[in-house]
Amino acid sequence: MRKIRTTTYGKLVRDRIPEIIEADGLTAKVRVLDESELVSALIAKLGEEAEELRQADPGDRLGELADIHEVLTVLTEKLGFSDDQIGEAARRKRAERGGFSARLWLDEVTRPGD
Template identity: 40%
Template structure:
């Protein structure tokens, strides 16, 4: 028996049972859900940083979308904030590395 305390995708219990195993799950509160989503963001980011795979990046995006919804925002709001920041401050296409800033006298 393996013990877990982690947020999993909706179909994971069904997949576990399809493999002839049983699992114990529960539906958690909104507060615990947001907390575990925040942990899941860190987990997925670490997995992407280790593998650099598109699949792990997709997992990170899935969790980000869940966080947006759980916090009562919409994906449209997220995109608007992203676009506004990009318009004001730019994106990352120019590959600029800031190395030093000097104070003017």
């Protein structure tokens, strides 16, 4: 008798993932998130994708960046912003606080004693 194994994921997936899983002869149990659940699921997915990028081999980084871009695109829309608004906010932050091109790593900050 064959033993049935179930793996629980509890995460947002791309639209075609259930179809791909079932093409492999497996059964995918999915549900459609309510609008109220979507933003937090997208933020969690963003963290998951960022961790995958951190661990990726150099040859896999483009795909991981594409995943992050896809999540950010949907998150931007669901939060009611446009790409132009995000770009302008990034330009303002860069003007006020700088970008990351100087490659600065902050080791520590020392405060004078009392």
